[in-house]
Amino acid sequence: MNASPEPGxxxxxxxxxxxxxxxxxxxxxxxxxxxxxxxxMAIANxxxxxTRRGEGASLWVVPATSIVASDPDDKESFFGLDEEFRxxxxxxxxxxxxxx
Amino acid sequence: xxxxxxxxxxxxxxxxxxxxxxxxxWCGHAPALEEDIALANVALDILGQARGLLTRAxxxxxxxxxxxxxxxxxxxxxxxxxxxxxxxxxxxxxxxLRQLLFDAWAVELWPALVFSTDPVVAGIAGKAAxxxxxxxxxxxxxxxxxxxxxxxSHQRMLAALDMLWPYAGEAFLDDEVDVAAAESGLMPLxxxxxxxxxxxxxxxxxxxxxxVPPDPWWQRGGRQGSHGEHLTYxxxxxxxxxxxxxxxxx
Amino acid sequence: xxxxxxxxAEPLGDEDLSRLSERFEAKVAAEDKVEPxxxxxxxxxxLLVRQIAQHAHSEIVGMLPEGNWLSRAPSLRRKGIxxxxxxxxxxxxxxxxxAAETLGISRDEMVEQLLAGTAKYSSIFNYPTLTxxxxxxxxxxxxxxAIMNQVPLCRCSYGPYARAMVRICREESFHQRQGFEIMxxxxxxxxEQKAMAQDALDRWWWPSLMMFGPPDAQSTHNDRSMRWKVKxxxxxxxxxxxxxxTVPQAHFLGLTVPDPDLSYxxxxxxxxxxxxxxxxxxLSGDGPCNRERLAARNKAHDDGAWVREAxxxxxxxxxxxxxxx
Numbered sequence: 001m002n003a004s005p006e007p008g009x010x011x012x013x014x015x016x017x018x019x020x021x022x023x024x025x026x027x028x029x030x031x032x033x034x035x036x037x038x039x040x041m042a043i044a045n046x047x048x049x050x051t052r053r054g055e056g057a058s059l060w061v062v063p064a065t066s067i068v069a070s071d072p073d074d075k076e077s078f079f080g081l082d083e084e085f086r087x088x089x090x091x092x093x094x095x096x097x098x099x100x
Numbered sequence: 101x102x103x104x105x106x107x108x109x110x111x112x113x114x115x116x117x118x119x120x121x122x123x124x125x126w127c128g129h130a131p132a133l134e135e136d137i138a139l140a141n142v143a144l145d146i147l148g149q150a151r152g153l154l155t156r157a158x159x160x161x162x163x164x165x166x167x168x169x170x171x172x173x174x175x176x177x178x179x180x181x182x183x184x185x186x187x188x189x190x191x192x193x194x195x196x197l198r199q200l201l202f203d204a205w206a207v208e209l210w211p212a213l214v215f216s217t218d219p220v221v222a223g224i225a226g227k228a229a230x231x232x233x234x235x236x237x238x239x240x241x242x243x244x245x246x247x248x249x250x251x252x253s254h255q256r257m258l259a260a261l262d263m264l265w266p267y268a269g270e271a272f273l274d275d276e277v278d279v280a281a282a283e284s285g286l287m288p289l290x291x292x293x294x295x296x297x298x299x300x301x302x303x304x305x306x307x308x309x310x311x312v313p314p315d316p317w318w319q320r321g322g323r324q325g326s327h328g329e330h331l332t333y334x335x336x337x338x339x340x341x342x343x344x345x346x347x348x349x350x
Numbered sequence: 351x352x353x354x355x356x357x358x359a360e361p362l363g364d365e366d367l368s369r370l371s372e373r374f375e376a377k378v379a380a381e382d383k384v385e386p387x388x389x390x391x392x393x394x395x396x397l398l399v400r401q402i403a404q405h406a407h408s409e410i411v412g413m414l415p416e417g418n419w420l421s422r423a424p425s426l427r428r429k430g431i432x433x434x435x436x437x438x439x440x441x442x443x444x445x446x447x448x449a450a451e452t453l454g455i456s457r458d459e460m461v462e463q464l465l466a467g468t469a470k471y472s473s474i475f476n477y478p479t480l481t482x483x484x485x486x487x488x489x490x491x492x493x494x495x496a497i498m499n500q501v502p503l504c505r506c507s508y509g510p511y512a513r514a515m516v517r518i519c520r521e522e523s524f525h526q527r528q529g530f531e532i533m534x535x536x537x538x539x540x541x542e543q544k545a546m547a548q549d550a551l552d553r554w555w556w557p558s559l560m561m562f563g564p565p566d567a568q569s570t571h572n573d574r575s576m577r578w579k580v581k582x583x584x585x586x587x588x589x590x591x592x593x594x595x596t597v598p599q600a601h602f603l604g605l606t607v608p609d610p611d612l613s614y615x616x617x618x619x620x621x622x623x624x625x626x627x628x629x630x631x632x633l634s635g636d637g638p639c640n641r642e643r644l645a646a647r648n649k650a651h652d653d654g655a656w657v658r659e660a661x662x663x664x665x666x667x668x669x670x671x672x673x674x675x
Contacts, residue, residue, distance in 0.1 A: 012458055013132065013658065015451065032514070033448040034134055035457065037245075037665035041134075044238060048138040049441055053521070072387045117426075124420040124429070127436050128413035129646070131654025133444045136413075140437035144430060151426050168425050192657045248667065249660025256656065341424040341482050348540050350425040350482075350532075 014063060016042040018050050021058035028060050036061075106161045107180060108281035109221070110170070111323045112209065113153030114181035117171055118331070119202060120147035121338055122189055131192050138238060142199070145231040152224035159220075172342035176331045183322040184267035186331045193253065194260040196242040201264060203236035204300045205271045208293040217285035240304045247308025257310055269318030272297065277323075378579055383509040386452040394578055395453055398508050401580065402450040403460045407471035409443035410464070411643050415479040416488055424482055431528050432485060438521050445514040452510045465648050473629060474557045476637030483536055483543075483550035489529015491551075491558040491596065497522055498592050499562065502582035511580075530599065537603040544604075551600065552608045559621070560629045562589040568626075593619045 013035035019028035031050050036042035042061040050056065070078055084090045093100050123143035130136035154167040165173075185202060189195045210232050213225030246253040272294040282289040302312050321327070342350075362370070370389045377384065384390055417436050423429035447457045463469035474492055479485065500522070503515040536547040563569055563585040575581040583591075597619045600607050611622035631637065 012456075013662065015448075032445055032517070033451070034444065035132070036134065037661045038668065040241065041661070041665075044241070045134040045138065048141050049134060049444060052137075052141070052437075052441065069387055072385070072389070120429075121421065124433055127420055127433060128410075128417040128440070129650040129653075131650070131657035133410070133440055133447070135657075136440045137437055137444070140433055140440070144433055144437070147426065147430050147433070151430070154426075171426055172424075192654065245661050245664040246657065249664040250656070252656050253660030253663075337421050341422050345424070345540060345542060348424075348543055350428055350535060 013037050014065070016046070016061045017064050017067060018042075018046040019060035019062070020046075020050055020056045022055055024057050028058065031055075033064060104277045104280035105218075105284065105286050106157050107277045108287050109153050109157040109160070110180040111182075111277075112287075113150050113157055113170075114179050115185050115202070116146045116150035116153065118179070118181040118334065119185040119199075120144075120150055121334055122185065123195075123199075125189055126192075126195065142235050142238060145228075145235065149224065149228045149231070152228075153221070156218070156220045156224070160218075168342065172339045176327050176335055177325045179322075179327065179331060179335070180325060181322050181327075181331075182267070182270050183319050183328055184264065184270065186322070186328060186334060187264060187267060188330055190260065190263070191256060192242075193246045193256045194263065196239050196246065197257065197260045197264055199239035200236070200243045200304060201268045201301065203232060203239045204297050204304075205293065206232040207236045207300075208296045209288070212288040212293070215285075216287060221286065236300075243304055243310075244308045247305070247310040254309065257308065261305075261310055261313060265313045266316045266319045268301070269315070270320045270322060273318065273320055273323075275324070378507045378577075381507075381579070383512065384507050385509045393574070397575065397578070397580065398511065399450055399453050399455050401575075402446055402453075402511055403455070403463070404470050404472075406443045406446035406450060406460065407464045407469055408475065409439045409446060411471045411475045411647065412492075413439045413443075414643055414646055415475055415477070415639075416485055418479050419482060419485050422482070423485075428485075428532070435489070435525050435528060438525065441521070442518045445517060446511075449508075449510040449514040461651065465644070465651055467635070467644055470633065472561060473632040473637060474561050476632050476640045476643060477553070477557055478639050480553070481546050481550060483532070483546040484554070486529050486532030486536060486547065487550035487554040489525050489527075490533050490599070491529075491554050492561065493522060493525040493529060494596060495558045495561040495592050497526060498588050498595070502588075503580075505579070505582060507579035533603055533605075537605055547603065548605050551605050555608050556624050556628075557632075559589055559593070559624045560626075562586075562592065564626065564629065590618060593621050 014037070015033055016036055017033050018031050020031045021028045034042065034045050034049050036045050039061060043059055046059045046061050047056070051059070120143050123139060123146065126139050127136065127143070130139055150171075151167050154170045158165040158167065158170055182202075184198060187194075187198055189198075206228070210225045210229035214222050214229060216222045216225060243257070247257045248254070272290045274289055274291050278287070278290050281287040305312050371391060374384070374388075374390060374394075377388075384394075413436050416432060416439075420429065420432055420436065423432050447460060450460060451457060460469065464471070479488070497519065500515055500519055504512055504519055506512045506515065533547055533550075536543040538544075566584045566586045569585055576584070597607055597612065609622045611620070613620050632640070
């Protein structure tokens with residue numbers, strides 16, 4: 001037998017994030033989380049918890065600890081880019097020109 | 101079609117109904133929130149299967165009994181369910197093992213019923229076959245987890261197996277009703293499902309590190325209306341409100 | 351997924367703190383959402399953890415009074431509907447526990463607080479369900495009041511809570527309808543059924559009004575909660591809205607609302623004062639079923655311990671076998 005963890009710890013099920021593809025052709029979208037001991041249980045639980053009303057065509061489950069998030073303090077340096085020329089509305093299309 | 105058809109449908113329908121009644125007792129009391137939700141899904145599916153078959157049995161009988169008349173106004177001797185499903189919930193391991201022993205039968209039965217000569221039954225079976233395939237994954241994975249989990253869980257599963265195993269064989273014992281139902285094309289002969297059942301249950305038990313017990317005297321009689329002590333309590337509780345208001349609708 | 355953002359590395363200086371605090375207040379005032387990794391004042395975090403956990407506990411304890419009737423539902427259709435409804439409450443509790451977990455508290459901790467009796471949950475679930483009609487009254491009144499409370503929470507400033515509430519509200523819309531349908535059938539049924547419906551309304555009416563919390567004048571958390579856009583309406587506003595909506599429904603059913611002071615002033619239904627001493631008593635542990643409800647939760651938790659442990663042990667075994675292979 002392995003060294004047993006504390007009784008309280010022993011029954012803790014890890015957290016998983018759940019992503020559902022609601023219809024074929026759409027991307028998977030984060031819908032919430034749940035607890036499960038392994039991937040098999042996480043997928044089964046995701047089906048039971050998050051697709052009770054036929055919301056799903058495909059499921060992803062990801063251990064919550066595996067997700068790397070951007071740092072909110074980096075928000076401005078990460079996302080503060082102001083490059084309007086990347087958007088089509090930046091350009092003037094002369095009157096009468098079509099198909100551009 | 102006639103009496104044998106009604107009886108044969110009630111044998112499956114009543115088994116589903118009694119099992120669904122047992123499973124609902126876990127709602128709000130399961131070992132984890134996720135499992136509470138999962139088990140309610142199973143119970144809902146099985147209740148739906150029961151409703152379909154009871155309704156169809158009532159139609160074939162032609163005496164004006166609908167699903168509720170059949171569910172609420174029959175006494176235990178008129179119930180045709182397997183003894184297995186009337187066994188008490190016990191601990192979660194017992195419930196999961198009972199479920200496996202049921203699901204492993206259902207997952208063979210429903211796909212066969214898709215070919216029933218009764219189109220209504222075939223329709224019910226098409227949906228139920230998909231549900232049963234999910235159910236057996238769920239119950240098998242729990243039996244494996246608990247059998248091959250901790251020392252305590254292993255011991256509990258051994259006890260559950262000892263308790264439930266004698267009820268595992270009833271579903272496969274043919275009698276004259278079954279033969280008539282099979283000849284009419286309504287249902288497969290129960291014994292024809294046994295090899296696949298045995299194979300599935302034995303492989304789950306092996307993965308769960310649980311020994312396959314030797315074949316005992318299979319407890320029987322439920323499908324003919326001879327039940328154990330538990331069913332009358334179950335029915336008394338289930339039927340109490342309905343019977344207290346004989347002419348009411350709900 | 352957000353917990354790693356919670357390790358606040360070094361303590362902040364006063365200047366940083368006031369800058370962050372200003373930015374936070376501005377963000378909330380501008381109706382922007384707060385997300386788990388964003389800086390937030392400790393008091394905001396505490397407020398949310400308490401509210402979301404209480405909300406989650408209410409869903410879970412709320413399974414018990416109705417779950418009590420699953421075995422006796424008088425038709426198979428009703429049995430199925432009720433099971434789906436009570437199952438939804440488990441789902442809602444789960445979504446909410448997950449939302450609270452993004453704030454750095456684990457579900458285990460929250461559950462322990464509930465089981466130890468140190469966390470609160472909605473006082474309404476400490477009343478007994480005595481007849482089948484109670485399932486109707488709960489769906490109609492209790493879920494009706496809950497929806498009234500919850501719809502504004504879909505716009506709550508905390509993103510994960512707001513998103514959970516959107517999902518919950520979408521799912522919950524059938525709960526109230528199935529309850530009202532039960533009441534409709536009963537009130538149009540036999541004299542005994544109608545009496546059962548009236549009796550259920552009599553017992554659930556006042557506790558439902560109390561679900562909105564104490565009168566605004568006595569409510570301690572209202573101000574901050576409103577400023578931080580966790581709450582959008584005061585207790586009294588929501589209570590009035592509920593009464594205005596529900597009284598005509600009771601009249602449709604041909605039932606009598608058990609309030610002798612009830613009258614219509616041309617705009618609103620004016621109603622009597624709930625018994626707030628009863629509210630406090632039930633909330634503080636002396637309702638008819640407080641002990642029973644907590645005992646049931648504790649029993650489920652204790653009876654399930656070996657199952658949860660075995661599942662973890664099995665998953666570990668499987669992983670170590672995979673490593674060897």
